[in-house]
Amino acid sequence: MEPDTEATYADYVRRSWPSLVRAAVFLGARPHEAEDLAQTTLVRCYTGWGRVSSAENRDAYVYRMLLNCLRDVRRTRWWKDRQHDVALDGPRTAEPDATDRVAVADAVHRALGGLSKPNREVVVLRYFVQLTERQTAEVLGIPAGTVKSRLSRALAHLAADDHLLDLTGGTR
The missing domain is CATH 1.10.1740.10 (RNA polymerase sigma factor, region 2, helix turn helix motif)
Known part of the structure; x- marks a missing residue:
């Protein structure tokens, strides 16, 4: 090179x-x-x-x-x-002042673990990596519409996830 x-x-x-x-x-x-x-x-x-x-x-x-x-x-x-x-x-071991961040990170990991592999891939690429829908579709080799539908299902699943509800104090 x-x-x-x-x-x-x-x-x-x-x-x-x-x-x-x-x-x-x-x-x-x-x-x-x-x-x-x-x-x-x-x-x-x-x-x-x-x-x-x-x-x-x-x-x-x-x-x-x-x-x-x-x-x-x-x-x-x-x-x-x-x-x-x-x-x-x-x-x-976490620093005492970082317990909230650790709890949030753990809840997010557990919630993402509850998603199907295709839905988790879409959520990670779209929201954590911050690719556009078009870029996410290119990465996964699927149509942009499939990215949107997988995101919709994944977000609905995450919205009802017990791990995340525990953080917000929400109920089902």
């Missing part, structure tokens, strides 16, 4: 790393797995930087790569044999 191109790639990595990791977490990966997925995605970006940088919508192209990496990992035998109820990397 030429020095100018490599500098452009490095700048892209610095800007996109946090949102790629965050998107992977919200798609259901554990934090250390999310970092691995983001790294794998960015390695694939490096090897195909010509295609990535010339893509009409670079972010949609890269988030599609992230989803493909996640799906590849989930197809492996290791993933299928993994225990889902094992605690994450040991106990988590």
Whole structure:
């Protein structure tokens, strides 16, 4: 890679790393797995930087790569044999003044976990990654109307989710 191109790639990595990791977490990966997925995605970006940088919508192209990496990992035998109820990397300690943020983050993760995989993907890409409906459709390879209908169903499900209702003090 030429020095100018490599500098452009490095700048892209610095800007996109946090949102790629965050998107992977919200798609259901554990934090250390999310970092691995983001790294794998960015390695694939490096090897195909010509295609990535010339893509009409670079972010949609890269988030599609992230989803493909996640799906590849989930197809492996290791993933299928993994225990889902094992605690994450040991106990988590939060600063006393951050308890509300921790409670909100936990409730959001639990609520997103209750969505079907296609609906969770749409919500994460649309609201957490902040792609447009058109970009989300491009990433997922579905029509924009399908994005809208999945969002509608997902938001209705989230509105009635007990984890989120506990935060607001609401009732069903």
